[in-house]
Amino acid sequence: MRPLRAEHGGPDGGAAVAHDFSTNASPLGPPPALWAAVQAADRQAYPDPDYRALRRLLAGSGDPDLVLPTAGGAEGIRRLTLAAALDGRREAWVPQPGFGDYALAAQALGLAVKPYASPAELRPGAPALVWICEPCNPTGDSVAAWPDLAGQLVVVDRAYEPLRLHGEAPALPPGAWQLVCPNKAVGLTGVRAGYVVAPAADEVWSRAASLAPSWVLSAEGVALLTHWPSGETLRWLGEARAQLRGWAASQREMLAGMGWTQRPSCTNFWLARPPRADMAMRLRRHGLRVRDAASFGLAGWVRVSAQPPEAQAALRRALIDIQGDER
Template sequence: MSALPLQAAHGGTDDGPAPAFDFSTNANPLGPPPALLAAVQAADRRQYPDPAYRALRRHLGDEDLVLPTAGGAEGIRRLTLAALLAGRREVWVPQPGFGDYALAAQALGMPVKAYAQLADIRPAAPALAWICEPCNPTGGSLAAWPELGEHLVVVDRAYEPLRLHGDAPALPPGVWQLHCPNKALGLTGIRAGYAVAPATDAVWRHALSLAPSWVLSSEGVAMLTHWPSDDTHAWLARARATLRYWTAAQRARLAALDWQQQPSWTHFWLARPPRPDIALRLRERGIRVRDAASFGLAGWVRVSAQPLTAQQALQQALLEIEGEHA
């Protein structure tokens, strides 16, 4: 049996030199919003936050149902363990999808089942099902929610604030939600998010008890406190308008260079370049795209819309690469 990977592959930062232009990250390239950043910078680092985060939980919703997390990855790990302790015996994950869903289950010895369509989810035992809406890496969106009965469903809504078109279907009762605002805010270095439970059931009790002490830093508390503000959401609305323009422009540039591109409801999407080694060749030129091989999509990359100057640099690099092999 081959060894399981210890970590999932990610876009964004790697251990190489910082790229001049990074198309691999799906964080908002326009962030952070100035008022929220000022609140983060003013956070009091001299003392611990309230370890129960009572005021923050009330601010984000129902204090009894909101659970702070150290970002999405920690929330995924904790909720998977809570599901196991509450009697779930298998985990269903989207394919392609964020690798941490499967790794969290594999680390606990739980069988992992992949699904491409929601109709493929057919649990044979009490199950945990992950749904990413909109989906990473595709940017795709659901037409309707599945009927999964008594199984535990967690909806990862990290990219909902970056939805550029359409609306998500209304959430059915009984599902968990995982929110990770740092992506929409362009502050992925702050590891802070929160889960919202449908009820204080066994999964909620386990998830609450499994949280490390002071799961959020002072900066994380400041970011999440400012997240629901009118100022932040007005800034997000303006950012989405700019991202729509950048996305349309970047898609047109790639189409002119014969890239295949899948539809998406977000500012990131899957694309297939004419050359299979394009990610490596671009990285050599200080430009990074997300190789999608780790998603099971050899030959594809995930790209995100970036400012027009970055798009011009990408276009010029691609033309140079093609010229070298003409």
């Protein structure tokens, strides 16, 4: 039996690309001090397997015992899904369109996958695992409010919250878990580091803590997370968001002028529909990459992210060349 596999963007086994519009990570990272810390991480010694100092730092004024480090978002999704299954939950509600690993983790454990397109469709009967991605990948959508899902194991994936360019985040549902993955916001997706914050030290928390592999974070991951809540990183993120707003506006204007349909988004990435269905493949031949959204159930659409002016100029030249090929 072939293992189930999620489809992702990024490296595809082909030649390197000059400009990657498929990634939803910030093109501006990493912050200098954070990057210096990652590079200086002590690779010759084990980190503290309990990550006590790091958990106290990430907890702030909260309970450090409720902070559980993860090897990035994907490992956190797998671990929390397993904890939910061991807790007797047999359904996983996942956003559709949404990140494929939510459903994949549930399917691997035999949980029934229940897709939902809006908060109004969230109506689990039996105790279930409910995934919320806020803001949502791949759409960049955000909602005004989430319903009270009492009795459900609700996990809010906040990987893209630091890349929210417009609006405010809705309040967390009561009793929700949080999954925090800073590496996209600081442009270090190769450093697999994140953490979950549990609402209480209950049975699911106990399972999630015990299911972590030993030394789930590398020395580089500890360094990244240690600098994540610093004032310097927060100031850098504010400046990065301002820059990305300008780049997103100019890129949207350019694509609109080339006949692309684009959906609204509050993030640095959004869904767009090019004039022709094979645009992702054609752009790849020009050394550019966009994220084909067919695997999200959105045939004909692509996900693009805001990139610097030189990348936008290269995209425009490629689109003009492709239009010329059609004549």
